[in-house]
Amino acid sequence: MSPPDHRLPPPPPPLSRPAPCPVPEFDPVRPRGARHRLRRAVRRRRRVIAVTLAVLAATLAVAVDREAAPAHPPGGTATGEPQQRTGGPPETKPSPEALVSAPVRIADAAAAGLLEPGDLVDVLAAGPVAPGDPPPEARVVAHRVQVIDVPPAVDHAAGGGDDGALVVLLVPRPAAAELAGAAWGSHLTVTRW
Incomplete structure (x- = not known):
């Protein structure tokens, strides 16, 4: 008996391939309006954030003003007549x-x-x-x-x-x-x- 053959089988014959051809140059594809939509979305968010911060600041200003104001503001005139507002400039509190x-x-x-x-x-x-x-x-x-x-x-x-x-x-x-x-x-x- 002859010894077993441990060799690999021979490679298959090469396949036929087409000849390489160059790829033509072209501009990258960009979807229309995507950049503008992104900018619009960022602007809208900025507006919402700005409006939210403005409302928060106004609310805090009113709350702080209520805390700082005395419960019974001192008023008074020496004449005994009630103070009446006219169409002039706003009434100011007397300085301390x-x-x-x-x-x-x-x-x-x-x-x-x-x-x-x-x-x-x-x-x-x-x-x-x-x-x-x-x-x-x-x-x-x-x-x-x-x-x-x-x-x-x-x-x-x-x-x-x-x-x-x-x-x-x-x-x-x-x-x-x-x-x-x-x-x-x-x-x-x-x-x-």
């Missing part, structure tokens, strides 16, 4: 330098006891009454001013001063001068808003 704290002695201590810091009041002045005379006409000395403090009552028997109670008000400087003048010869009282 224009407001002063004025201690006022109220004739009725019980009425002063009803007040709390933050309340808005009108201060009324009435002259002294002689026995048998009709009651004097009351006038508004300060209109819609803010109560800052109501100090505890002082024992008058120990030499604490006149009857009544002390109330500290936040008023414009001209109203403070008018309050001091009215307190000299009149009895002061308050009406609460």
